[in-house]
Amino acid sequence: MDKTLASLDWSLIQSFLAVADTGSLSGAARRLGASQPTLGRHIRTLENTLKVELFQRHARGFQLTPLGREMRGHAERMAEAMAGLSLVAAGGETRLEGDVRIATSVFMAHHVMPGIIAQMRQQEPDIRIDLVPSDSSENLLFREADIAVRMYRPEQLDMVTKHLGDISLGMFASRAYLDRKGAPRGAEDLHHHDVVGYDSNDDIIREMRAMGIPASREMFAVRCDNQSAYWELVRAGCGLGFCQTNIARKDPEMVEIPLAFPLPHLPVWLTTHEALRHSPRIARVWELLDVGLRPFVS
Amino acid sequence: MDKTLASLDWSLIQSFLAVADTGSLSGAARRLGASQPTLGRHIRTLENTLKVELFQRHARGFQLTPLGREMRGHAERMAEAMAGLSLVAAGGETRLEGDVRIATSVFMAHHVMPGIIAQMRQQEPDIRIDLVPSDSSENLLFREADIAVRMYRPEQLDMVTKHLGDISLGMFASRAYLDRKGAPRGAEDLHHHDVVGYDSNDDIIREMRAMGIPASREMFAVRCDNQSAYWELVRAGCGLGFCQTNIARKDPEMVEIPLAFPLPHLPVWLTTHEALRHSPRIARVWELLDVGLRPFVS
DNA sequence: GTTATGCTATTCATTATTGAATGGATAAAA
DNA sequence: TTTTATCCATTCAATAATGAATAGCATAAC
Structure with a gap:
C-alpha cells in the first residue's frame, strides 16, 4: 500500500x-x-x-x-x-438508552408531540428525545433524524415505513370572526370571506381546484407557511382556515364550518431507516409513537 | 446533520x-x-x-x-x-520532483531497470524512484505503484497504456553444461536434457504444448518461480533455460541453442493511472522509461 | 469616507494525544 | 516442560494538537 x-x-x-x-x-x-x-x-x-x-x-x-x-x-x-x-x-446499539431524534411537521411538533413525548419520558426515562420540527423532508440516510412522522408516503429507499392511519381535516373559524362576518353558506360564499392560506405552499389551492372550487393565491387575505403560526392566525380571527379536526375541536374558541364537500385526509406515516429498525431504543420509541399517535388518526 | x-x-x-x-x-x-x-x-x-x-x-x-x-x-x-x-x-502535483514507484517483474527489476534508473537519476535528480519488483500484478488504483512495466496487456480500467514493443526469447545453456551434456539436436532430443522450469507458473509448459511439443511438469529437473533466481540456475549449469535474448546474449558464459521452431514474444506494456498521466514527474518518468526500454524491445 | 462585519493568520498557554517501556497472558516450538 | 514469540493492557514522560485571544484584511453598508 x-x-x-x-x-x-x-x-x-x-x-x-x-x-x-x-x-x-x-x-x-x-x-x-x-x-x-x-x-x-x-x-x-x-x-x-x-x-x-x-x-x-x-x-x-x-x-x-x-x-x-x-x-x-x-x-x-x-x-x-x-x-x-x-x-x-x-x-447495533443494544441498550435501551440514548438519544432518538424525531422529525415531524412544525404543526405536529407543536400540537401533538409534546404530550406523546412527555409520556415517553415517563415510560423510558433513559431515552432522550430530540424533536426536530421541519416541514421539509429530512434525510434519514444522513441521520438528520432517526424516526420521521410524515404526512406523506416516504420515498427514500432502505426505509421501514408504517401507515398509522389518516388525519381528517376541517374548516374552522374563531367565534370572534364569525360574530363579525357570519358563517359562509356554501362554496360560492367563500369569496365573501377572508381565508388564511399558505404562502409558497400551494396545497390548499390545488386541493380546492381538485374539488371543483375556483381558487387562486389572491383569495387569501393572510398567508403563512408555518402551520403553527398559520393556526394562530386563524385563532386570532384573521379568517377561515383549515386544521386537523382532532386538534381544532378541542379548542372552545373555534367553530367548525360544515362543508358540503369532503376535505382530503392526511395519511400519517412512521419512518425509520432499515438499519435502525433493530436498535432496541429506536424500536421502543417507534412503538410508543405508534400507540401515542393512535388517538389522532381515528 | x-x-x-x-x-x-x-x-x-x-x-x-x-x-x-x-x-x-x-x-x-x-x-x-x-x-x-x-x-x-x-x-x-x-x-x-x-x-x-x-x-x-x-x-x-x-x-x-x-x-x-x-x-x-x-x-x-x-x-x-x-x-x-x-x-x-x-x-495534480505540478512540480517535477517527488517519488515515483515503478512496478515490474523480478527479472526486469534485476537485469534491465537498474541501468535505466541510474540514467534517470542523472537526468532528473529531484525525482526519487521506488522500484517494486513483483511478479503478481499491482493494483495501480491503490497506488501500489505509479507506473507498471508489464509483459502482458493490463486489464484494469481507467488506465493509460502503451505497447512499447516485444521482447524476443531464446533458449540458452551455460558452456559448462554443454561441455558435460552436449547440445540438444531438435525438439525430441530435449527429453535427454535437463530443463530448468517454473514451479507453480505453467507458462513454459503451455507454450511448449501450443508448439506441439509434449511437455509436463516432470520434464523439469530444477524448478524456480523467481525468474532472476531461475536465470542464475541456468547460468550455474543446471540445465537448459529460457531468457530474453537481449540479456542472455551479453553473457559470454551463455550459449544460445538454436531452435527449429520460433519462441513466443513477450509484449512490453507501460501502464499508469489515467489520473496520474498529467503529473509532470510521472509523465517524465514515463518518457524516460519509454526511451530507456527501447533497446530491449527491438 | 467611515463603520461594521466576517473572514483569515499568528501567537502562546493549555490540553490531549502519543509512544517507549513494562508486565502479563497465550499459543506455538523445542 | 521450557522456551520463544506474539499479542494486549497500562503507565507516564514527552510531544503534538488545540483553542482563546489578537491583529490584520477585505467587503458591504451607511
Missing part, C-alpha cells in the same frame, strides 16, 4: 470536505465543533502533504481550486460511506 | 479498518505507522462513542464481531474513495 495512502490522516479529508462545503474555515469549524485555527492547519497540512493547492484564499473565505473540486467528489463518497457506517453502528 | 456523524473522527475509522484487516493492534500499528497503544485507544474510543462492540479481544489478536463485519464494508468503501482522492491529488 502506498505510504501516502496509509499515513494521510482521514480526519484531514473530513476537514477538507467541511471547508469545501461551507466555504470558510470558520463555518467548517462551527460544523465540526472545532476551532478555526485547527481547520486552517488541517487544510495546510493536507495541501503540504499532497503537494497540491486545494483552495484559493479569499478575504471572504476559501474557494476550491479546480483540483480541489475534483477531489471533493471523492471526499463526498467517503462521507456517504461514513454515513452508512454510522447508521449500521447506531442500529 | 447528526452530531455523531459530524463529530466522529474519521481517522478512527481508518484505525478500525486497519485492525479489521490485520487482525491485530500491532499489525495495524505497523501498517499505519502508529503505535499499538494508540490503535488500542482508537478502537476503544470508537466503540465507546458508537456504543457498540466491534471486536472480540482474543489473546492472539482482535476478531471482528458480526456488527464489526457489517461496518467493515462501509469502511472499505471509504478507503476506496480515499484511494481515488489520493490519486487525483497525486495527479
